[in-house]
Amino acid sequence: MVKCGIDRIGEFGALFRGKKLGMVTSVSGVTLDLRPGYVKFHEVYPLVCLFGPEHGMYGKDGAGEDVDDVARDSATGLPVYSLYGGEEGRHIAPERLETLDAVVYDIQDLGTRFYTFISTLLYVMEDCAAAGRELIVLDRPAPLDGVTVEGGLLEPEYRSFVGAYPLCIRYGLTAGELACMVNAEQKLGCRLTVVPCTGWERTRLFSETGNLWMMPSMGIPHFSTALVYPGTCLFEGTNVSEGRGTACPFEMIGAPFVDGAALAGTMNREGLPGVIFTAACFTPYASKHKGEPCEGVLLHVSDAHAFRPVRTGVTLLYRIREMWPRQFRWKPRDGKPRLHQPAGGLRRVRGRAACTGSAACGMGSGQRRFCTAQGGISSLQIKQEGYRWIYGNRSGRDW
Numbered sequence: 001m002v003k004c005g006i007d008r009i010g011e012f013g014a015l016f017r018g019k020k021l022g023m024v025t026s027v028s029g030v031t032l033d034l035r036p037g038y039v040k041f042h043e044v045y046p047l048v049c050l051f052g053p054e055h056g057m058y059g060k061d062g063a064g065e066d067v068d069d070v071a072r073d074s075a076t077g078l079p080v081y082s083l084y085g086g087e088e089g090r091h092i093a094p095e096r097l098e099t100l101d102a103v104v105y106d107i108q109d110l111g112t113r114f115y116t117f118i119s120t121l122l123y124v125m126e127d128c129a130a131a132g133r134e135l136i137v138l139d140r141p142a143p144l145d146g147v148t149v150e151g152g153l154l155e156p157e158y159r160s161f162v163g164a165y166p167l168c169i170r171y172g173l174t175a176g177e178l179a180c181m182v183n184a185e186q187k188l189g190c191r192l193t194v195v196p197c198t199g200w201e202r203t204r205l206f207s208e209t210g211n212l213w214m215m216p217s218m219g220i221p222h223f224s225t226a227l228v229y230p231g232t233c234l235f236e237g238t239n240v241s242e243g244r245g246t247a248c249p250f251e252m253i254g255a256p257f258v259d260g261a262a263l264a265g266t267m268n269r270e271g272l273p274g275v276i277f278t279a280a281c282f283t284p285y286a287s288k289h290k291g292e293p294c295e296g297v298l299l300h301v302s303d304a305h306a307f308r309p310v311r312t313g314v315t316l317l318y319r320i321r322e323m324w325p326r327q328f329r330w331k332p333r334d335g336k337p338r339l340h341q342p343a344g345g346l347r348r349v350r351g352r353a354a355c356t357g358s359a360a361c362g363m364g365s366g367q368r369r370f371c372t373a374q375g376g377i378s379s380l381q382i383k384q385e386g387y388r389w390i391y392g393n394r395s396g397r398d399w
Contacts, residue, residue: 001210005138005176005195006030006037006106009044012195015136016045019101022092024051024083024124026117027059028108028216029138037106037138042076048100050076051092053107053120054084055217063219083120090120090161092127102134103127108216109175111144112230113154117216119164121175122182129183129190137194139176139390141209143226146172146202146391149384150310151230169310170230173384174391181387196390205304219249228299231313239329240320241294245284252280253316254296256289257327264297266319274307276300 006029009016029037038050050057056067057080066085073080083090092103103124109117121137128135151169159166165182173181176194183190200209206223207213213223220226225248232250235242243252254260260279267277280298284290297316301307321328 001032002141002197002199003032004108004140004197004211006040007032008195008198009041009138015193015195016102016104019045019134020048020099021045021102021104022049022051022096022100023047023104023106024053024120025104025106026053026055026057026216028214029106030108030214032211034212034214036075038073039075041104041106042078047076047078047104049096050078050080051083051103051124052080054116056082056084059215059217063217083123084116091123094127094131097127097131097133100133102136104136104138105175105179106138106140107175108140108143108214110216110220110226110229111142111170111172112226112233113151113165113167113169113171114162114233115216115229116162116164118175118178119161121179122164125179125183125188125190125192129188132191134191134193135179137176137179137192139174139194139196141197141200141204141206141211142172142174142177142202143206143223144170144172144230144309145205145305146174146177146200146388148172150308171384173387177384177387177390180390181384184387194390200391202388202391207304219244221249224301225250227301227304227307228309228312231309231311232299232316234313234317237331238317239288239327239331240317241282241284241288241296243282243284244288245286245290246282248298252282252296252298253320254280254282254294255320255324255327256292256294257324258295258320259323260295260297263295263320263323266323267297267316270315270319272308272312272315274301274303274305275312276302 023038023041025038031037031040041047050073052067055061061067067082069082070080105121105124107117109115125135149168149170149172153168154163154166176196179192180194183192215221220229229250232242232253235253240253240255243249246252260281264277264279277297277299280296283293
């Protein structure tokens, strides 16, 4: 059993006592017994206010939807301010920070660069640094383990709220370690304290912690969803359904023009580690292709440690584009940040040259560049090693 930062607050009275505290949290910020972490915290160290990220503090808002402020939280009576499109935009207003001595951050994220909880963390760190306020991170395990790194680096021109820092897609750090790295590398000067977990080893996936999974948003209901998300989320930038509006978001991929049996056969012949594909038929009740019968594949992760979600997702994307070139489409760019943009610069994948196959590996050159660590990724990996001091430094290069 892993004790997260929220489960250890009684050991850190000197850190919290006597301070005016605000907390950034969400529905995923729970205790070992699944109580809302902010409720437990408020019982021990009274809070002044709460802040919620994308999807809202209660996890009920859809992806990309603006979240409104909440007048009062029913459990604590505290005001809840949105950090995703409310009055404060995506930053804490300076006048609100003036009423606080410190901000506490407690959210279980996905260990995936474009899941925006870490963007909120980085923005709040900037806000605290500018206002001279302390930031305290109640740390939680890196759910996809703390050693494996996958996916290309974010290209500078694609930086946005769904890609707020040049990381790999799967970056292998806890929120506390990431905060330490960004604070040091960007010289933010934030007064940062991390309350670490106990009992977590870097090689462990969340499913091996003994803790229960609390879905961070409606689109990530299970840990199995979080495991495939770094790769299959890339389909949000296409006209292929990523499974939203079904019982298996991000685990079921398809479209009205796809032949599920043919695609499953093709993908199984790829020999990708730790995953088996079966044909799937589904009709989304919401989102892309709502009400349209679709065929595609369902991903079954047979070995979570061997499975590489980014390689799998990009290979699946390539094969669908290759098998149905006339029907497959990228979503048009309309000035808004699309997930296929901050995913690292999928122009490498979009380009025709990326389709040049290799008989040896079955992957195009652009596909290999996107899936593996090249260029700046090796230097980033070395840099990240220096911030894995909290839980021990064990390299897990996936090059």
